[in-house]
Amino acid sequence: MPSRLSYVWLSLRRGLGSRAAAEALRAFGSPDALYAADRKMLATAPCGLCKAQVDALCDKDTAEAERIIGECAERGIQIITAGDSAYPDRLRAIADPPMVLYVRGRWPDFDVTPGIAVVGTREATAYGLQTAESIGTALARAGFITVSGMALGNDGAAHRGALRAGGLTVAVLAGGVDVCYPPRHRGLMGDILLSGAVVSEYPPGTEPKGAHYHDRNRIISGLSVASVIVEAADYRSGALITARHALDQGRDVYAVPGALDAPQSKACNELIEKGEAALLRSPQALVRAYNGLLRVPPAARRAEQTPRRQADMRPAAPGREAGSGGNKQEPPAKTGQKQAPTALPETLRGEERRIAELVQQGVSTPEELIERCGLPAPRVMALVTMLEVDGVLRREKGRLVMGGR
The missing domain is CATH 1.10.10.10 (Winged helix-like DNA-binding domain superfamily/Winged helix DNA-binding domain)
Structure with a gap:
């Protein structure tokens, strides 16, 4: 059976869970070997599968997986499996990587161009929106990928900042890549697809629901070298869940400080106070911290x-700049009066x-x-x-x- 079909089949096993799927895959070496394993082999595997998980893996029906692969081919939706070279190494390294990624748009090479997550609350303040957008802009100008969840508030602002700077941004969704949520971000989703990508571990047509948001946050942090929390009110915040995932994954976490009495900054201030997140003073601090990862x-x-070259070391001819190779340079911008070179x-x-x-x-x-x-x-x-x-x-x-x- 083709490996792609095996991976999609594995990702669809209800009740298995992404962590157990990853551990089973490591135990058997490949999705094909896992598919071929019988009940006895599964029950005695070193990964310690429970009965419900063994039952899930004993279901060898591939009809749903075949349907999804065919639908994606017809609709131009890319399927990237954990065994593909396009699958990011950082995401593969987490304890519970998704077996399959469904992608629309232009999927960037995260192993060459690092991603930095910028997330926050849906009930963002004007300060938070401006900050998230400025971070997205700075990251895009420096050449990083801005990763977020396309939610209302801080997430959307981070995406827009990256787009306005002409940079790359990737949205991780809690539903299928063909399902725009929230609906009012349909225009934003279209803009992201023009220069970046939307990605999900859920097959096309999947509607987003509560548990999906928690799971997708591990992908946001897993794709990224660091996660920035712009605003977060309390422990129930999705942004704070992303921070927890990032810490569990051994990734860096930054938090934007806010006023002491600002509800939307309460969790950010607490992360900084506990030493779980570094205080982010400016977007440029991120650029400096991770500039060395730009290959x-x-x-x-x-x-x-x-x-x-020796020719470049010769004095410049009149009207030409040194090192120009004989080509006349554009004059520097006028500054009002002629000054000596700085x-x-x-x-x-x-x-x-x-x-x-x-x-x-x-x-x-x-x-x-x-x-x-x-x-x-x-x-x-x-x-x-x-x-x-x-x-x-x-x-x-x-x-x-x-x-x-």
């Missing part, structure tokens, strides 16, 4: 480490210094920087963001200029 292809890294901080090294030098020479847009330095776009955007935070660069009328420090 740079070896060829680009070698190019960065290669000394400049000296770069001695602490700048490697890629950051190269970016700053290019801006100093007159390169003033991210697109030009990407073309000139040979680094991947997400890496360039992350470096620019960090240089802006440090005051080395700033934006003036949409163009990058030296910050004057």
